[in-house]
Amino acid sequence: xxxxxxxxIELIESKEPVYYTSAGDLTxxxxxxxxxxxxxxxxxxxxxxxxxxxxxxxxxxxxxxxGPTKAGHRTPAIxxxxxxxxxxxxxxxANAWQIRQLLSAGVHGILLTHARQADAxxxxxxxxxxxxxKSGRQGLGEGQRGAGGQVKPAEIWGIDAQEYVNIxxxxxxxxxxxxxxxxxxxxxxxxxxxxxxxxxPGLAFAEWGPSDMGMSFGxxxxxxxxxxxxxxxxxxxxxxxxxxxxxxxxxxWNDPSMTEExxxxxxxxxxxxxxxxxxxxxxxxxxxxxxxxxxx
Numbered sequence: 001x002x003x004x005x006x007x008x009i010e011l012i013e014s015k016e017p018v019y020y021t022s023a024g025d026l027t028x029x030x031x032x033x034x035x036x037x038x039x040x041x042x043x044x045x046x047x048x049x050x051x052x053x054x055x056x057x058x059x060x061x062x063x064x065x066x067g068p069t070k071a072g073h074r075t076p077a078i079x080x081x082x083x084x085x086x087x088x089x090x091x092x093x094a095n096a097w098q099i100r101q102l103l104s105a106g107v108h109g110i111l112l113t114h115a116r117q118a119d120a121x122x123x124x125x126x127x128x129x130x131x132x133x134k135s136g137r138q139g140l141g142e143g144q145r146g147a148g149g150q151v152k153p154a155e156i157w158g159i160d161a162q163e164y165v166n167i168x169x170x171x172x173x174x175x176x177x178x179x180x181x182x183x184x185x186x187x188x189x190x191x192x193x194x195x196x197x198x199x200x201p202g203l204a205f206a207e208w209g210p211s212d213m214g215m216s217f218g219x220x221x222x223x224x225x226x227x228x229x230x231x232x233x234x235x236x237x238x239x240x241x242x243x244x245x246x247x248x249x250x251x252x253w254n255d256p257s258m259t260e261e262x263x264x265x266x267x268x269x270x271x272x273x274x275x276x277x278x279x280x281x282x283x284x285x286x287x288x289x290x291x292x293x294x295x296x
Contacts, residue, residue: 027058077180086112099145103128111181173201
């Protein structure tokens with residue numbers, strides 16, 4: 001029996017690593033199929049793809065109609081990437097309509113890519129919160145999310161609208177919250193501000209993005225190792241900032257010379273909490289940690 005709406009939060013509270021993959025086509029039919037995914041969460045990718053909210057709504061409906069999961073969750077967790085970057089607070093505020101539309105579709109979290117400044121990340125968290133939520137307001141301003149968009153996501157989550165507004169708040173800032181918010185640090189400006197960014201209240205995880213980080217160091221393709229020493233130091237700095245602020249660390253390790261098990265163990269050695277990789281890696285990792293929650 002599921003203890004939470006958001007499977008990712010439930011797993012992390014149980015000290016379990018988390019594995020994810022792409023959501024794929026945002027259609028009702030694919031939602032039916034993905035309801036039994038091997039992944040702990042699915043990412044609708046809007047950073048580089050079309051901002052297809054209508055498709056996302058259909059996809060979410062398919063997940064519900066083909067659910068629940070074997071662990072009893074109404075749907076797998078859905079963590080969407082945001083099209084807008086997180087360089088400045090004004091950029092985030094100007095694109096807050098994207099946040100509202102994703103949350104109103106019923107997603108369980110959002111990943112802010114290209115997070116460069118703490119003020120931008122603070123604005124991101126505030127735009128995800130309702131103004132009546134007061135927990136953790138030290139270091140945050142008033143929530144900016146308005147009433148009127150809670151009925152549809154409440155239906156997706158399988159609860160009434162009043163309960164939705166009470167729990168649609170960032171975890172672990174709000175221990176009862178079900179929103180899983182994260183940032184992607186993927187350039188030298190992000191790295192220089194890692195400590196300030198990761199200290200913003202309301203975040204649950206941070207990702208080290210090697211491809212764009214490599215571009216900021218002058219490389220056209222740095223998606224996998226070996227990395228130059230400066231990039232290794234950046235990864236370690238971001239991981240340390242996560243540890244200092246109790247954030248979960250998302251990392252990948254695309255080394256073609258390694259077996260899938262070697263990649264999993266390497267990521268575990270790096271202190272990874274959220275794993276980017278395929279189903280085989282997830283199966284290996286779950287076996288290593290003796291995962292108890294049913295998959296699918």
